[in-house]
Amino acid sequence: MRAMPDSPESRESSVGAVAPDAPDWTARVENPYLRGYHAPTVHETTAVDLAVEGEIPEDLYGAYVRNGPNSVYQPSNQYHWFDGDGMVHGVYFREGKATYRSRLVRTEFLGDETRSGAAMWPGIMGPFDFSAPRHYLKDTANTDLIYHNGAILALWYMCGDPYRLDPLTLDTIGIDDFGGKRTTTVSAHPKVDQRTGELVYFTLADEAPFMRYGVVSAEGELVHEIPVDLPGPRSPHDLTITENYSILHDFPFFHDVDVLRKHGYRVAKFYPDIPSRFGVVPRRGASDEVRWFDFEPGYVLHMVNAWEDGDWIVMDGCFQPDPTIRRRKEEGELASMLGYLRINAHLRRWRMNLRTGETSEQQLDDLNVEFCLPDTELYGQQTRYSYHQRLPIDPYTVEFHSLVKYDHSDASSVRHDYGPGMLGSESPYARRRGATEEDDGYVVTIVADAADLSSACWIYSARDIEKGPIAKVALPSRVPSGFHAKWIPGDRLWDAGAADKS
Ligand SMILES: [Fe+2]
DSSP: OOOOTTOGGGGGOOOOSOOTTSOGGGGGSOOGGGSGGGSOOOOOOEEOSOOEEEOOOTTOOEEEEEOOBOOSSOOSSOOOGGGSOBEEEEEEEETTEEEEEEEEOOOHHHHHHHHHTSOOSOOTTSOOOTTSSSOSSOOOOOSEEEEETTEEEEEBTTOBOOEEEOTTTOOEEEEOOTTTTOOSOBBSOOEEETTTTEEEEEEEOSSSSOEEEEEEOTTSOEEEEEEEOOSSOOOOOOOEEOSSEEEEEEOSEEEOHHHHHHHSOOOEEEOTTSOEEEEEEETTOOGGGOEEEEEOSOEEEEEEEEEEETTEEEEEEEEESOOOOOOOGGGGGGHHHHHTTOOOOEEEEEEEETTTOOEEEEEOOOSOEEEEEOOGGGTTSOOSEEEEEEOOSSOSSOOOOEEEEEETTTTEEEEEEOOTTEEOOOOOEEEOTTOOSTTOEEEEEEEEETTTOOEEEEEEETTOGGGOOSEEEEOSSOOOOOSOEEEEEHHHHHSTTTGGGO
């Protein structure tokens, strides 16, 4: 256990020791993200009819899928949590029973390393090797995932190739070229509008155009793409959609491209005198139709959702007023890596009037919350509820200590603390079969136990979060801490049109 004196809550932090199922090389490297529940695993598992404490609801129908980093080979430079190869964990629920499956995302980069038997790319802490094949950083596809056009797309936060995974086996099918029309990379966090089936995405570059924005049809074909004018290379992480518009991000927290090219380091710096900006563009709008609105400087990793209200666009998300990297001198050579992952964010609402140009923004709460999800079936439509992870202020490593449910009508919240030494995962909402109201369903997460490094899938009733899980499904192998999760409704997995895959 590592206790930091300036943050009482981080005394709950319990990173733990060497994990027996982690790759052997992790034991030789001193790095808290290679220990305990953060340690990578490379074991691919399949297990059926899992043991349950409590009862899996019969109307919980679909799959919880989560992406995350799992380095197979020892990196040549300092390891960072973001560097690991993507691995997707899936817990499938049908008729009151659960099945678990985990598979590495077989990226082309991992294929190269498997053939060479060693890491071939330095990680994000640099210095980068610009002579490395394919790209100076490894596209791990480890960050996000989204179901679209019959497959899961695994995506990378630094913008890479979207990898298609079979939604039932989690095997990698290959790279999606969007009907042969894709010419750029794709960032993590595209959104699917379930009313049209369209996938809306952005991508970033260090050379102009610094951002591109695009739309892929329900059938998987790229139907629209435009360059977006930005003042320089930027590092936004997310975008939102409404029924008719998309909202692009430009925050004053970005890297110096000269330092990147000269020294091989990508160092993000916060510029508190430059406003945050949101660019509103019609779903299939042109470059000159992007309209920018200025707001308080800061950074946002993840938005909850956005929607239209008359002439207004309303957008809720997790705002970091000061994204400065929180280094602690006493952490020595690990200080930058650890500081980079210390998130302090609160729920905020931004409003933009498309007729008058008027704006407003309002802090809705002061809890430190991130990894936020609404009912993702309702992206682009007004949602009342969202589900977040609560983090301690400036913890030693990233810690998800509680599941928080917000009611956006009055910014009230309820929460359930996972408990000492217990680490949660991003927690999507799973609509109950036959539900007609927004929160009539479940919230599903994976919780890791620092004490014995076991993992379980916890199921909450979405209307009674504070009562704790109604069922805990024992998982057969350890699920390391990870990034983004989604719920895939069962009708897309097993019903008409998908039945041949089951
Ligand atoms: Fe993210």
